[in-house]
Amino acid sequence: MVLPARRLTSASRRSSFVELHCHSAYSFLDGASLPEELAVRAAELGYEALALTDHDGVYGSLEFAHAAKAFGVRPITGAEVTLSGVGSTEPPKSGGAGFAGAGAGIDASHVTLLCESQAGYANLCRLLTAAHAHTRPKPADPPLPPALDVALLKERSDGLVCLSGCARSGLAVRNPAAAAELARAFPGRFYVELQRPYERGDERRNAALRHLAESLGVPTVATGDSHAHSPERARLQDVLVAVANRTSLEGCESSRRGNHESVLPAPGELRDRFPLDREAVARTCELAERLEFDLTQELGYRYPDFSDADEPAIRQLARVCDQAFQERYSGLNGHKRKARRRLDEELALIDRIGLAGFFLLHWEVLELARECALEVRGASAARQVLPPGRGRGSSVGSIVCYLTGLSHVDPVAAGLSLGRFLNDELAGVPDIDLDFPRDIREQLIVRVTERYGHEHAALVASFATYRSRGAIRDVGKALGLPYAELERLARLSDGWNARRIAEELRLVPGLAEKAESPRWRAFAEATYEIAGLPRHI
Amino acid sequence: MVAHSRGAGTVRAAGRVNAPRPALVEAHADGSPRRVNREGVAVIREEWRVVDRWWTEEPLSRRYFDVVLESGQHAVVYRDEERGAWFSQRGA
Numbered sequence: 145m146v147l148p149a150r151r152l153t154s155a156s157r158r159s160s161f162v163e164l165h166c167h168s169a170y171s172f173l174d175g176a177s178l179p180e181e182l183a184v185r186a187a188e189l190g191y192e193a194l195a196l197t198d199h200d201g202v203y204g205s206l207e208f209a210h211a212a213k214a215f216g217v218r219p220i221t222g223a224e225v226t227l228s229g230v231g232s233t234e235p236p237k238s239g240g241a242g243f244a245g246a247g248a249g250i251d252a253s254h255v256t257l258l259c260e261s262q263a264g265y266a267n268l269c270r271l272l273t274a275a276h277a278h279t280r281p282k283p284a285d286p287p288l289p290p291a292l293d294v295a296l297l298k299e300r301s302d303g304l305v306c307l308s309g310c311a312r313s314g315l316a317v318r319n320p321a322a323a324a325e326l327a328r329a330f331p332g333r334f335y336v337e338l339q340r341p342y343e344r345g346d347e348r349r350n351a352a353l354r355h356l357a358e359s360l361g362v363p364t365v366a367t368g369d370s371h372a373h374s375p376e377r378a379r380l381q382d383v384l385v386a387v388a389n390r391t392s393l394e395g396c397e398s399s400r401r402g403n404h405e406s407v408l409p410a411p412g413e414l415r416d417r418f419p420l421d422r423e424a425v426a427r428t429c430e431l432a433e434r435l436e437f438d439l440t441q442e443l444g445y446r447y448p449d450f451s452d453a454d455e456p457a458i459r460q461l462a463r464v465c466d467q468a469f470q471e472r473y474s475g476l477n478g479h480k481r482k483a484r485r486r487l488d489e490e491l492a493l494i495d496r497i498g499l500a501g502f503f504l505l506h507w508e509v510l511e512l513a514r515e516c517a518l519e520v521r522g523a524s525a526a527r528q529v530l531p532p533g534r535g536r537g538s539s540v541g542s543i544v545c546y547l548t549g550l551s552h553v554d555p556v557a558a559g560l561s562l563g564r565f566l567n568d569e570l571a572g573v574p575d576i577d578l579d580f581p582r583d584i585r586e587q588l589i590v591r592v593t594e595r596y597g598h599e600h601a602a603l604v605a606s607f608a609t610y611r612s613r614g615a616i617r618d619v620g621k622a623l624g625l626p627y628a629e630l631e632r633l634a635r636l637s638d639g640w641n642a643r644r645i646a647e648e649l650r651l652v653p654g655l656a657e658k659a660e661s662p663r664w665r666a667f668a669e670a671t672y673e674i675a676g677l678p679r680h681i
Numbered sequence: 682m683v684a685h686s687r688g689a690g691t692v693r694a695a696g697r698v699n700a701p702r703p704a705l706v707e708a709h710a711d712g713s714p715r716r717v718n719r720e721g722v723a724v725i726r727e728e729w730r731v732v733d734r735w736w737t738e739e740p741l742s743r744r745y746f747d748v749v750l751e752s753g754q755h756a757v758v759y760r761d762e763e764r765g766a767w768f769s770q771r772g773a
Contacts, residue, residue: 346729
């Protein structure tokens with residue numbers, strides 16, 4: 145029998161604790177589980193809600209929000225942000241994965257930010273963008289660690305709840321005075337975070353934090369700082385710390401957590417960790433109720449409507465199309481009438497569904513590409529005749545796309561219908577892929593940014609995920625296995641699925657007999673677990 | 682050279698002095714110590730856990746307790762989960 149996705153009522157799954165500080169693999173080498181793995185585990189453990197708070201990013205938040213909702217866990221969106229500009233009263237210690245204090249200014253303390261409302265999410269995104277700005281002063285070099293100026297955080301605190309940070313690198317631990325100052329920027333929305341990672345010194349640190357909360361008149365809240373959804377992934381977390389520090393497991397002992405208590409705990413288990421702080425545990429549920437922002441709901445994003453011009457967007461689009469129509473359909477009599485009718489129908493449809501700005505935007509980017517091509521190639525170059533960019537896919541069914549240069553196919557002559565690309569029932573925006581030739585891309589990126597402004601233009605990123613060879617090399621190095629043997633295995637591997645490495649290991653002469661040794665067994669397990677996890681952006 | 686050798690020897694000697702010793706510990710159901718070497722535990726000051734070297738021939742999994750005994754004496758004991766035995770460690 146197939147069971148529907150678990151959707152339990154909030155009353156039936158009232159938990160005693162909500163984890164408000166949890167890292168996924170999108171913390172890049174400081175989190176060993178995918179967002180959906182955390183969501184499934186949270187549902188199994190009976191969590192009512194769970195927050196995802198990756199380091200300096202919300203890369204996994206949407207994936208997490210959809211997965212968590214499907215399993216009946218309310219997703220909370222947030223991030224653990226690295227600060228600069230707060231000074232330091234304690235020398236930085238290396239954090240979980242060497243992430244903390246890795247060089248983001250002299251302080252690099254952490255705070256945990258959670259979204260209460262849509263305004264909070266907007267602020268979080270702006271803050272994260274600011275934290276990553278200027279991290280690539282030399283494009284050829286690896287980027288600097290992100291760091292958010294605490295002054296900007298104070299300015300953009302609306303709609304956000306601030307927790308004082310983790311046990312090793314939290315702002316309240318590193319610099320209580322700066323935490324006190326930040327608390328004033330979050331009236332009624334600042335909590336001192338208590339953690340119990342079962343490290344020596346937990347008692348003393350939490351006593352100091354309790355005292356700080358009392359003196360500031362703010363509440364405490366307990367968090368787990370989870371980095372994995374299962375014990376196997378806690379071992380992988382150790383390996384990831386070694387990878388992040390570019391060393392072996394033996395070489396990163398001080399950066400590792402020292403035990404495997406960073407697995408997402410059952411709510412009752414977490415409660416037992418805080419016998420002196422039951423209120424701080426119960427408060428997680430109260431706070432979670434307050435964090436109502438839902439990333440899966442409509443966020444109100446709109447395409448530019450070109451409303452800054454004198455005439456409405458639809459008229460601007462009609463003018464662009466009319467001009468191109470005169471050039472392309474002059475002299476095609478019967479065909480011309482048919483094309484005119486099609487164009488009028490399409491423009492009426494675009495007006496009804498309010499997408500004139502969407503098409504104008506694409507047309508404008510193509511025009512910018514045309515200018516770039518002229519500048520880069522020169523008017524007399526042979527390549528000048530090449531199109532500066534071209535759409536593909538279902539957009540070939542649109543005469544507006546044909547006339548604005550998005551498509552090179554005349555849909556009327558080719559007898560193509562529009563419905564798949566554009567129709568009255570369209571819920572979002574049509575899918576347009578634009579390809580630009582390599583020689584103009586760099587220039588075009590600059591021009592697009594200049595045209596729309598840094599606030600409105602962004603590069604889209606992709607994530608490098610672990611496949612066989614990367615897993616063999618990274619995990620093997622972390623475990624201190626011989627380089628030559630790792631390379632032999634990497635060359636023989638299928639290169640794609642890291643989950644097959646254990647099988648492949650047994651097929652390599654000279655390695656098969658070693659496969660049962662603890663180190664190679666650990667290698668086989670870790671390469672299996674690491675398969676598909678994102679490594680970097 | 683001589684000084685270096687003496688330094689290394691001192692470290693080795695210190696290692697032996699602080700080496701864990703088997704301890705007679707009676708534990709509560711939750712695993713925390715109730716009596717250490719036949720003496721009652723008055724206070725458990727702190728508990729911490731160490732899991733390390735899981736990738737080697739000698740994996741390490743320990744649950745440490747910093748306790749004050751009824752006599753007022755301070756002690757650090759740990760349960761070695763790999764060996765299923767208790768040890769006390771001076772200077773920890």
